[in-house]
Amino acid sequence: MRVLRAGDRALLVELEGGGATEAFHAELLRRRAAGALPAVREIVPAARTVLLDGVDDPGRLAAELAGWEPAPLHARVGEAVEVPVRYDGPDLPEVAALWGVSVEAAVRIHTAAEFRVAFCGFAPGFGYLTGLGERYEVPRRATPRTAVPAGSVALAGPYTGVYPRSSPGGWQLIGTTDVVLWDAGRDPAALLAPGTRVRFTAGGGR
Amino acid sequence: MSDRAVAVVRAGALTTVQDLGRTGYAHLGVPRSGALDPAAGRLVNRLVGNAEGAAVLETTVSGCALRPRCAVTVAVGGAPCPVRVDGRPAAWGTTVRVGAGSLLEVGAAVRGLRSYVAFGGGIAVAPVLGSRSADLLSGLGPAPLAEGTVLPLGADTGVRVPVDAPPWPGPAAELVLRVRLGPRDDWFTAGALRTFATRAYRVSAASNRIGLRLEGPALERARPGELPSEGMVLGAVQVPPDGHPVVFLADHPTTGGYPVVAVVREADLGAAAQAVPGTPVRFVPVR
Numbered sequence: 001m002r003v004l005r006a007g008d009r010a011l012l013v014e015l016e017g018g019g020a021t022e023a024f025h026a027e028l029l030r031r032r033a034a035g036a037l038p039a040v041r042e043i044v045p046a047a048r049t050v051l052l053d054g055v056d057d058p059g060r061l062a063a064e065l066a067g068w069e070p071a072p073l074h075a076r077v078g079e080a081v082e083v084p085v086r087y088d089g090p091d092l093p094e095v096a097a098l099w100g101v102s103v104e105a106a107v108r109i110h111t112a113a114e115f116r117v118a119f120c121g122f123a124p125g126f127g128y129l130t131g132l133g134e135r136y137e138v139p140r141r142a143t144p145r146t147a148v149p150a151g152s153v154a155l156a157g158p159y160t161g162v163y164p165r166s167s168p169g170g171w172q173l174i175g176t177t178d179v180v181l182w183d184a185g186r187d188p189a190a191l192l193a194p195g196t197r198v199r200f201t202a203g204g205g206r
Numbered sequence: 207m208s209d210r211a212v213a214v215v216r217a218g219a220l221t222t223v224q225d226l227g228r229t230g231y232a233h234l235g236v237p238r239s240g241a242l243d244p245a246a247g248r249l250v251n252r253l254v255g256n257a258e259g260a261a262v263l264e265t266t267v268s269g270c271a272l273r274p275r276c277a278v279t280v281a282v283g284g285a286p287c288p289v290r291v292d293g294r295p296a297a298w299g300t301t302v303r304v305g306a307g308s309l310l311e312v313g314a315a316v317r318g319l320r321s322y323v324a325f326g327g328g329i330a331v332a333p334v335l336g337s338r339s340a341d342l343l344s345g346l347g348p349a350p351l352a353e354g355t356v357l358p359l360g361a362d363t364g365v366r367v368p369v370d371a372p373p374w375p376g377p378a379a380e381l382v383l384r385v386r387l388g389p390r391d392d393w394f395t396a397g398a399l400r401t402f403a404t405r406a407y408r409v410s411a412a413s414n415r416i417g418l419r420l421e422g423p424a425l426e427r428a429r430p431g432e433l434p435s436e437g438m439v440l441g442a443v444q445v446p447p448d449g450h451p452v453v454f455l456a457d458h459p460t461t462g463g464y465p466v467v468a469v470v471r472e473a474d475l476g477a478a479a480q481a482v483p484g485t486p487v488r489f490v491p492v493r
Contacts, residue, residue, distance in 0.1 A: 004388055004389035004390075005386060005388050005389060006388065006389045006437075006439050006442070006466065006469055007386055007442070007469030007470075007471070008469075008471060009439075009472070010439045012389040012436065012437065041229055042229065042230065042232040042233065042437075043233055044233050044437030044460060044461065045233065046435050046436040046437050046461050047435055047436070048434045049434075049437060051232075051439065053232065053439050054229070119233070120234050121235045121459070121460055121461035122459075122461075123344060124235045124236045124346065125234060125235065184335055185334075189231075189335060190234045194233050
C-alpha cells in the first residue's frame with residue numbers, strides 16, 4: 001500500500017491490485033459505519049486506488065492507514081442485485097468468438113458469474129463490475145459508437161458495465177436490460193454502488 | 207403579481223443556477239459542481255440576507271436579463287459588470303431593489319468572466335441529490351437558462367445584515383496558482399517538473415466549467431503507458447498525452463486516467479474561474 005497526497009485535503013491510496021483495492025474500500029466503509037474513521041467527504045474507489053477527499057488532517061490519517069490490515073473480502077456479504085438481461089447485443093457473437101465458445105456458452109458464462117461493483121465513474125450510476133475470470137477480458141472496440149442505448153450491458157477489459165443512459169461508448173455490447181440504473185429522484189439514486197453484489201440473469205423479457 | 211418567480215428575458219452565453227455543490231456522491235460518478243467562484247456566490251447571498259448556500263445565477267461573459275414577477279432584492283457580484291433596472295444604471299456589488307415586472311439587466315463582464323446574481327429568498331428550483339447546481343458534465347440539476355425560463359424564488363426573510371466587503375478589484379493581470387505537487391509527479395521528467403514550476407502558461411479559450419485548459423510548454427512524461435482510472439480532486443492538474451495541463455474545476459469528472467502532476471489550492475480556484483482566455487498563468491509549488 002502506498003499513500004500519496006492529492007492536494008491539501010486528500011489522500012490517494014494505491015493498492016497492489018483490484019482485489020486489495022476492493023478489500024481496502026470495504027474496510028473503509030466498515031470503519032466509517034462504526035464511527036472509527038475521521039470525517040471524510042468523499043471515498044472514491046477506482047481500479048487500483050481509493051481516494052479520500054475532504055480530510056481535515058491528511059498527514060495524520062495517512063499515518064493511521066499504514067497500520068491497517070484490511071480483512072479479506074467476503075464474497076457473500078450482502079444481498080445480490082439481480083439484473084435481467086436480453087442477451088441480444090450486437091457484439092455478443094464477437095465476444096463469444098474472442099472467448100472461443102458458442103454464443104449460448106458465452107451467455108452461460110456471463111450469467112454464472114458473481115459480480116461486484118468495484119467502482120463507479122464515467123457517468124452517474126455507471127459501475128465497473130468485476131467477477132469474470134481473467135481469461136474473459138476483452139478489448140474495447142477499435143471505434144467507439146457515438147450512441148450506446150441506455151440499458152446496454154457491455155464488456156471492456158476485465159469489467160462488465162451497464163449504460164445508465166444513452167451516451168457514446170467503446171465497450172462491447174452483449175445485451176440489454178430494462179432495469180433503471182440511475183434515477184436522481186430515487187433513494188438510492190444508483191442501483192449499483194461500489195461494493196454492491198450483482199448477478200445477471202438471461203431472458204430479460206419485454 | 208405576487209408570484210415569487212423570475213422570468214428569463216435574455217439568457218446570455220451560458221447562465222446556470224449554482225449553489226455550493228453536490229458533495230458526497232463522487233463514488234457514484236457524480237461531480238461536485240457548484241459556483242466556480244464560490245467566494246463571489248457566498249458574498250452576493252450574504253448581501254441579500256440569504257444563507258451562503260442559497261442558489262444564485264452564474265453568468266458567463268455576456269451577462270443576462272431577467273424580469274422578476276414580484277418585487278425582489280437582488281445583488282450582482284463576481285465579475286464586475288454594468289447593472290440596469292428598467293434601463294437606469296443600478297449598483298454592482300450591493301443590494302438593488304427591483305420592482306415586480308421591472309427589467310433587470312446584468313451586462314457583459316468588464317473584467318473577469320462570471321458574474322453572480324442573488325435574489326432574496328434564493329432560487330428555489332427542486333434540489334437534486336441535495337443541490338440546485340447545474341452540472342454540465344453529467345446533466346444533473348436545472349438546465350442552463352433559456353429565454354422564457356421561469357425560475358421560482360424562495361421566501362425572502364427580509365433580514366439584511368450589514369456586509370463589510372471590499373469591492374473586488376477584478377482578476378490580476380497574471381493568474382498565480384499555488385500547487386502541491388503530486389500525486390503523480392513521478393510520471394514526469396525532472397525537466398517537465400521544472401518547466402511546470404517556472405514557465406508561463408496561458409488560459410485557453412477552450413476552458414469551461416469542467417476545466418481550465420492551458421496553452422504553453424508541453425510536459426514530458428518519464429514513463430509510457432496509461433494509468434488505470436483513479437479518483438480526481440477539485441483543482442487537480444491533469445496532463446493528457448498532448449502534455450498541456452488542464453486544471454479541474456467544479457464540473458470535473460470524478461475519475462480519470464491521465465496523471466495528475468499537482469493539485470491547485472482550493473482558495474486559488476475562484477481566480478482561475480475568472481481568468482479570461484489569454485491570461486498568463488504561473489504554477490507555484492508550495493508545501
